[in-house]
Amino acid sequence: MKRQASKLDGHEAELTRWFREERLTLAQAVTRLAERGVAVSPSRLSAWWARYQQDELQTEAEAKLFADLATGSRIAREVGAMAADAPTQAGTLIKLLERLILQVSVRGETPQQVKVLPALVRSAIQGLKVQLAERQVAVDEGKLELLKARAAKAEEAEKVVGDPSTSPEEKQAKIRAIFGMA
Amino acid sequence: MTTRVDLIRRILKALDATEGFPLPEETLIDAVTIRFAPSPPRADVAEAIKRAEAQGYISGTEVELQGVVWGLTAKGQSKVRTL
Numbered sequence: 165m166k167r168q169a170s171k172l173d174g175h176e177a178e179l180t181r182w183f184r185e186e187r188l189t190l191a192q193a194v195t196r197l198a199e200r201g202v203a204v205s206p207s208r209l210s211a212w213w214a215r216y217q218q219d220e221l222q223t224e225a226e227a228k229l230f231a232d233l234a235t236g237s238r239i240a241r242e243v244g245a246m247a248a249d250a251p252t253q254a255g256t257l258i259k260l261l262e263r264l265i266l267q268v269s270v271r272g273e274t275p276q277q278v279k280v281l282p283a284l285v286r287s288a289i290q291g292l293k294v295q296l297a298e299r300q301v302a303v304d305e306g307k308l309e310l311l312k313a314r315a316a317k318a319e320e321a322e323k324v325v326g327d328p329s330t331s332p333e334e335k336q337a338k339i340r341a342i343f344g345m346a
Numbered sequence: 347m348t349t350r351v352d353l354i355r356r357i358l359k360a361l362d363a364t365e366g367f368p369l370p371e372e373t374l375i376d377a378v379t380i381r382f383a384p385s386p387p388r389a390d391v392a393e394a395i396k397r398a399e400a401q402g403y404i405s406g407t408e409v410e411l412q413g414v415v416w417g418l419t420a421k422g423q424s425k426v427r428t429l
Binding site for chain 2: 225226230238240263
């Protein structure tokens, strides 16, 4: 925070002690400063003190903001890293989560739930993967059943074709029946 | 009133705090305004962002769902170390 140079610069520690601990009035502080060879009016000292406190607040707010941003970005990075390994459906959700985590941390409202988000997302992705794997197994089983049924029909048809006691017309009718053709 | 120099300094330090994790523009503007009193006008911050970009301290990339996201350039990282 850049401020205009003042002859009071360098007396910050003393003035802070006088005003906050010793509870001096402006007039008393002006007298003490005069004893130290610093001539300043009460109004000038008052303005300087107001500016000093304002700067102090800004510095504290910045320090807190940067700390919260560091925490937020660490959590967002951890969550974001999971997108690479996540099912496609979860990728977009993770990107949105990253953004929300940053917004919340910027507002200084990082709740405990945000801190446990990486673990929750990890667990959700794991659950999603298991669900997808189960669905895939069901699809594969369905395909297998279909193939088995087709193989059985082919075997039956083969028997019909190789049966010498059946006329070509009967064979054709039987084969159509096996494959469910009208 | 927060000067443009102060805004740029705060922008650079906010981006530095994320250790390379890019910040969407709206979030960056929030970071520089929300917690401060008096809160600088968002338009001033947007202008300071452009200024920092023109000075080569930060660079923006358009990202799906997030809009423009900002990060420090190598020059910006060097600058932050002097702040």
